[in-house]
Amino acid sequence: MSTDKQAWGSRVGLILAMAGNAVGLGNFLRFPVQAVQNGGGAFIIPYLICFLLMGIPLLYIEWASGRFGGKFGNHSTPYILDSMVKGRVLKYIGVFGIFTNVAVAAYYCYIESWTMSYVYHSLSGTFEGMSQSGIAQFFNNYVDISKSSTGIPYEAVVFYIACLLLNTFILSKGLKGIERVAKIGMPLLIIFGVILAVRGLTLGSSGASELFPDANAWDGLNFLWTPQYDSILDLKVWMAAAGQMFFTLSVGMGTIHCYAAYMSSKDDIALNAVSAGFMNEFVEVVLGSLIVIPIAAGYLGLDWVIENAGFGMAFQTMPYLFQQWGPVLAAFAGLFWFGLLFFAGITSSLAMGTPWIGFMRDEFNWNQTKGAWSFGLLILVMGLPTVLFFQQGVFDEYDYWAGTVSLVVFAMFETILFSWIFGMKKGWAEITSGADIQVPGIYKFIIKFITPVMLIIIFLGSLFKPLNNDWSGNVSSFLSGNGWTLDNGSIVKTIMHAGIKEQILAATDPMIISQLEERMMYLNFARLLLIALFLFISALVYFAFLKRRREGRATL
């Protein structure tokens, strides 16, 4: 039913686009931080096991489901799932595969716009002579939309809209536009990453200063890679490793299905899936571990890194560290660092646009241009609150529900549907059809039993996260009949704003109480927006169903 035919130009282009979809800011920022917080070198063992038992199976499932749905002219998850399993309700599970992309793209474009802005600031020398706290404050001022560092009023909003326009324009060019960006962006990202990684590896103790006399990049690498075998027995480390799989591989989103839906059933998906998956692992495990942590440890010392490791280091710390290399090298390092983050971001955000465009084309005959600009408008409506009310927590609320919980829920459902309802016999035939490599037969067992169980455990683990993330302690307590105490970060307690309510009860200053109450209001506002988006997409799926029924194309 498409009004314009979309197709990939080349196999390498498709793999780079898939790898670009997977490679995101998390590869450089989340992975090393997770490793630091979860036993250093011990983290890599559960991480790699989770990659083999959950990451690769999910890649196979999503590539195979996408290509299967594509045979019936479906390019987004509601009707991809519908073509696999007949049932009125199942297409609404597929709504997650559009919802997550729209909601994540809404705030992800904001981070992407920071990287654009920071490339500009690095090249124009804004950070020259600034202290570490000055650069951290620069970021805080940047996200306070009433302040401007360039003289442009509402600078953060301007960069956000510029970034959104760029994404929309590229999306309007179709798969060819996305492929061209991936073919330029991925090699540049790797080149920039290698240059910075070499610096991280060779910095040693040359960055030590009077303030941080013991700073040594090797300490950072030591901490990151020394195996602490006792933490392998800690369930918390396993949960963190499994959680990282979703962020790093972009599984559970619906983008992989959409990209694979443009493939013919006689072409390989098995080799393509592992090739794109391992390319992502290379960027994460090799490049991601050699930049932020060693460079930060090289100038600020390991203690500072352990205390401050977090997402904010990218914008609040790295520009300061680059300044230690002199103004010219700092400008280049800023260009490389924020440039690689920008390419990592844009190749992912472009992927997030394709399920919506594919759905509107398949169901309502919208052409690529109309689909792309409607996506841009939707992102603007959903994304502006994350920009305007960033400091009130709207951004983080989107990230929690759309960028974390939704991924796990959808991945769990799609895995159960694929292996148990669609069935492993058909599923395995779909994975191996046209395969250019021999897929190990053990994966039939893993996909049917291990992956679904792991996903159910992760989902239940998020729902009932134990107090202080102390899994081992709480499991013992539960088994000995002493109950299970929920953490405020568990889904159950997050829904009820338990953490904020506790803070309100503990506070005595009326001003702080009123600030906390105001924060709760903004978080509820963010939730309402997300619920409205989910209902809106569900309504579109229903109208599409009615249209299909009128045309005699509905499956049920």
Added chain:
Amino acid sequence: MNTEALIMMLTTQGLVTALTGYFFYRVLTTKPKAEPDSYTENDEEEERQAKN
């Protein structure tokens, strides 16, 4: 760096790099299937047209 960390880092990164290189090499060197396939850039190559 201590020896244990160095071994862990070199083994992991070496393994990941080798597998990435191997799979990408396989992609580059595997003979494409006959037309019609999923990719448009090679549509006109004569030797790839399906034989009737």
